[in-house]
Amino acid sequence: MILTQCAVCATELGLTLGKKCGRCSTRYCGAACQVQHWKEGGHDQLCKPIKRAGGAEQYNANKKYAEAVAVAAEACADDTKGQRCYICTQALHWKTKEGLVRGCACRGTAGFAHVSCLAEQAKILVAEAEENNLGLKVKQARFNRWRTCSLCEQDHHGVVSCALGWACWKTYLGRPETADVRGMAMTNLGNGLLEARQHEDALIVREADLATKLRIGAPEGSILVAQANRAGTYAALGRGDEAISIYREAYAGCKTILGNCDQRTLMAANNLVHELQRQMKHTEAVSILRGPLSDARRAFGDDHEFTLMLGSLLADSLVGAGTNPTVDAVREAIAIREDIFRRSRRLLGVSHPHTQKRQRALDSARSALANHESAGQLRARKKEH
Numbered sequence: 001m002i003l004t005q006c007a008v009c010a011t012e013l014g015l016t017l018g019k020k021c022g023r024c025s026t027r028y029c030g031a032a033c034q035v036q037h038w039k040e041g042g043h044d045q046l047c048k049p050i051k052r053a054g055g056a057e058q059y060n061a062n063k064k065y066a067e068a069v070a071v072a073a074e075a076c077a078d079d080t081k082g083q084r085c086y087i088c089t090q091a092l093h094w095k096t097k098e099g100l101v102r103g104c105a106c107r108g109t110a111g112f113a114h115v116s117c118l119a120e121q122a123k124i125l126v127a128e129a130e131e132n133n134l135g136l137k138v139k140q141a142r143f144n145r146w147r148t149c150s151l152c153e154q155d156h157h158g159v160v161s162c163a164l165g166w167a168c169w170k171t172y173l174g175r176p177e178t179a180d181v182r183g184m185a186m187t188n189l190g191n192g193l194l195e196a197r198q199h200e201d202a203l204i205v206r207e208a209d210l211a212t213k214l215r216i217g218a219p220e221g222s223i224l225v226a227q228a229n230r231a232g233t234y235a236a237l238g239r240g241d242e243a244i245s246i247y248r249e250a251y252a253g254c255k256t257i258l259g260n261c262d263q264r265t266l267m268a269a270n271n272l273v274h275e276l277q278r279q280m281k282h283t284e285a286v287s288i289l290r291g292p293l294s295d296a297r298r299a300f301g302d303d304h305e306f307t308l309m310l311g312s313l314l315a316d317s318l319v320g321a322g323t324n325p326t327v328d329a330v331r332e333a334i335a336i337r338e339d340i341f342r343r344s345r346r347l348l349g350v351s352h353p354h355t356q357k358r359q360r361a362l363d364s365a366r367s368a369l370a371n372h373e374s375a376g377q378l379r380a381r382k383k384e385h
Contacts, residue, residue: 002186002208003057008033008041015211024050025057054174061170068163068196069115073099075159080112086151087117103160104149105348111151115160119167122146126181136180143184147191155305157353158195165192178216183209190229199236206230221264224253228268235275244279247272261299266292266306273313277320285317303343311340312358319365330369337362 004013006029011018018029024047028034037043053059073080080100084091092099093114100112122145129139146168147155156164165188172185186209193202210226212218218226231246251272254265269292276285293314296307315333319325341362344355 002205003027003060004204004208006033007043007056008037015208015215021047021056023047024059025055026050027056057173058170061166061173065163065166065170068159068166068192069096069098071196072101072103072115072159072163076101076103083109083112085113085117086111087113087121090114093117101160101163103156103158105152105154105352106149107349107351111149115163115167118156118164119146119171121150122164122168123171130181139180140184143181146185146188152348154348154352162192162196162198165189165195177212183213183218183222186212187226187229190233194233194236197236199233203230203233203237206233221254221257224250224257224268225264228254228271231275232271235271235278240275240279243275244272247275260291260295263306266296266310270306270309270313273310273317277313277316280320282317282320286314289314289317302339303347308340308344308354308358311336312361315340315361315365319368325368327369327372330365330372334362334365334369337365 002015004015005011005027006013006018007026009029011029013027013029018027019031019034020027021034021043026037026043026047028037038047050056050059053062077099079102082091083100085093085100088094093116096114096116098114098116101115102111102113104111106112122143125142125145126139128134129142134142146164147161149156155161168185169189172179172181175182186205190202190205190209193199193205206226206229210223210230213223213226227246228250231243231250234240234246235243247268251265251268254262254268258265269288273285273289276282276288289310293307293310296304296310300306315336318329318333318336337358341355341358344352344358348355350356
């Protein structure tokens with residue numbers, strides 16, 4: 001997480017309050033906590049190592065990165081046994097001694113890598129774009145390598161995404177607050193923490209990101225996205241009413257500023273509808289979804305993850321609309337889910353979490369239709385008698 005609290009008493013300092021150690025920038029709410037930390041908290045021993053690492057924020061990011069890599073490697077241990085990194089060709093990294101991970105959509109013997117190798121690959125791509133002044137659009141496209149696999153072109157997920165989030169943040173946190181890559185790195189970290197279900201830490205990052213963008217006068221579109229990201233964390237923490245209110249504003253703002261087919265607008269629609277579903281407001285969700293789904297198909301095609309994601313949400317809302325959805329609604333949901341499952345299986349493989357979730361959703365819809373038909377037959381027999 002971003003360091004926004006006093007190192008001693010955990011008082012919330014945001015990004016600007018309190019004071020810092022003059023040597024290593026460790027943050028405190030005031031002089032009393034700083035003195036206590038030096039005399040009783042071990043800071044007299046840690047201060048120089050923290051400074052050598054680049055300061056408190058860098059020291060913390062390095063530590064969190066190492067922890068996240070260890071968790072990811074352990075989680076992937078069974079899958080990676082006997083494999084080698086497709087980047088450095090080694091099983092155990094020669095320098096860090098870390099194990100392999102695979103958290104994308106690669107299958108068979110493809111896609112195994114060390115987090116540090118994936119990070120170095122992304123770092124080189126972004127550095128080349130910066131050195132050659134290739135422009136923000138190209139830089140953003142290359143920056144996506146921090147979250148996507150270069151082989152299958154699909155996003156990393158789970159604890160692997162979290163480890164890459166920390167790798168990205170520790171790489172760029174020293175840049176000026178106005179630097180594009182610093183803001184994108186903070187977004188990546190927040191996404192990774194959410195993927196690993198570390199919601200409280202993700203909220204700290206989201207709030208810091210939004211506060212930074214407001215302070216530096218970032219473009220309105222970027223601020224809207226940061227607001228929506230914060231709302232997503234609210235939703236994950238069970239603060240649904242707050243999330244819906246922010247999502248509505250963000251979606252309306254994105255449509256006005258960015259246009260209906262922009263990825264950020266489609267993600268804002270996805271976020272709003274997802275929370276509406278959580279609160280059982282399925283009829284409103286259906287009324288919102290058809291437009292963004294059509295826009296996603298037109299802009300990105302039927303195989304794009306945005307299209308599959310929005311289609312899945314529409315099917316969920318059709319089945320969930322009311323306590324007793326119509327047979328026509330259930331049949332439409334099944335047709336949508338069958339198409340999405342076929343595409344997901346082809347693109348991501350049968351073992352990918354998205355594919356497995358979509359298989360379960362398809363089975364559930366088919367079961368709902370069978371129950372409808374059984375109930376209809378029972379009512380028909382009763383009428384005959």
